Amino acid sequence: MKKLVSAALAASLCLGLTACGGGAAETTAAATTVAATETTAAAAEATTAAASEDPIRVCVVYTGNLGDKSYNDSCNAGAQQAVTDFGIELKSLEGSTAEEWESNLLAACEEGYDLVIGASSNIADYITEHGPNYPDTKFAVIDTTVDLPNVQSISFAQNEGSFLAGAAAAMFTEMTDIDGVNEDAIIGWVGGMDIPVLHDFFTGYEQGAKYINPDIQILQAFAGEWSNPLKGKELTFAQFDQGADIVMNVASGTGAGVLEGAKEKGLYAIGVDLNQDADQPGAVLTSMVKRVDNACYLTIQSVVEGTFAGGTTQYLSLKDGGVSLTDFSVIKEHLGDKFPQEIVDKVDELSEKIIAGEIVVENYEGFGPAN
């Protein structure tokens, strides 16, 4: 009896171990064993798939989790739209560590998907490394550029959108008649991981803020993680303590803590990627919306319609509607009479100037239309 129970206990433990080794470890193990026997079959399948009516199989590899109400959810929205419109077969792989991202990507490659989308720039290095080994697989990477013949890149002018956000924050921090806004010209910015694309955000944010007030001070912090809202909250509190009254987040799931922290202190935040204005109503001035959903959708569409062009880069700017600010409607409702309409007017004016080329927003090294 005793032996039986201990055996059962051991078995349940093993079950626990494999179950939580996460999608990553498990899927690769499965994938590699399957792959060994199936590579030839998959190759054969791929050729027949094109001829027959099989749905196009797409795999999106996320560097983080769905449910962030930000970047990843936006990307997923585009993918889901493609499922509705084109009837593709969609697989999403999530993971929060670099090891998981790489093994998820490899699993996707080995599974023989028609299109593998790396959802963020975090995965670019792995695509650069493994992409050449799978010349028949189409890859796409969002938010950065990978220069390989089978990779299509889509990036955004996040610097232009952030310029507007920075300008809005710089104006807002001077409006001391609004509850919680102090006299210091200090604004904050909290990022997820310290990666180049986030510096492109920050470059624009800083330039926009300084365009309004050259003497403004901008506090910058990185959480080092994409899904640690408590860390995000603590960094936001630290910036509030240092005199900031509005903090922009560019931090996926970590950013949920930034918004929550602003709400808790009765201060303000700026959302990112998706429209986050209503996530903590009254505490979010506006959101810098990045149409990751469009990027994902367009990529899938290009494969469906046969216009996929490896080795090219699309650059979605303010002009193309790739980035924009929200309409400030949620904060307007909460602030009532105190709502500063001049911010909206100024943002519209700046936005026109950027589109007309009168204002040139700087890029972080390696970003911009030329790249």
Added chain:
Amino acid sequence: MGAIIENLDKIINVSLIYATFRSATPIIFAALCAAITQQANILNVGTEGIMLVGAFTAVAVSYFTGSWVVGVAAAMLAGVLIAMIIGIGHIKYGADNCAIGMGVNMLALAITKFLLNVVFGMNGSFSSPEIDPIPRVKLEFLSEVPILGEIFCNWSIAEWFVIILIIALQFLFYKTVWGLRLRAVGQFPEAAKTAGINVNKIKYQAVAFAGMIGGLAGAHLSLGYSTQFVENMTSNRGFMGVAAMYFGGANPVFTSLGCLLFGFADSVGARLQAYGIPSQFVLMMPYIVTIAVLSVSMAVKLSANKKRQSSLN
């Protein structure tokens, strides 16, 4: 560097005190959870997992019942259940602490992810205005006092409770019969048995008690510190708690001091980043502190042991 000295008043100021305590509180809860079992000589590697399950249960129950009290109680109960996996595996079947602890941690990660999907149909995170958070204590009479007001004015109930818990455990371990038995069981089980103490019973009690505290630690994360559940939201706080427990030799007061050191490193780091210190360096600080603290405490322990031995000879 110049910017740091120039803004020193913004880095080291009164709000740093509460910030330190605020980031340390979850780690203190975790460390106390580990300290209880450590007194019975059971290394609680599963603290992280117990916390995570507690965090999920607290949010789920608070959401469905609309009461934070029920949520916290349920989290503590869930903590006991998870801790009992460790208890039964280790005490009854002699399983290795590290193996079963890591097993529990991974189980917790997977089961919360799974339940998040099944119960709420969500991936990654869950938040809702329907979740009833642990209330904050507003001390009106202090709010006008300059420095004290800023430090103490707006603590969560759980943050006040952790101080009571530290004192209570200190008393329990070193001033009560149960505490004496617990330590006897941990330090010399044969002697405890000879004295007529039911060793396994005490061990089970310790594990169950630790489970309650671990569940509470999780509830504080998801209902007190924030009002949401996010996958893997413990982010190694359980492990840092175990490290602090080592630093303090499972003594509640010393252990908590170790936690405050972590909290301090974290809070200062959060402020330093704004002034051009590379984020990679700042984010490394809590871990450097962990290693430094453990090395120092081990060195002290070794030299103390040596001294004791030489005085015996």
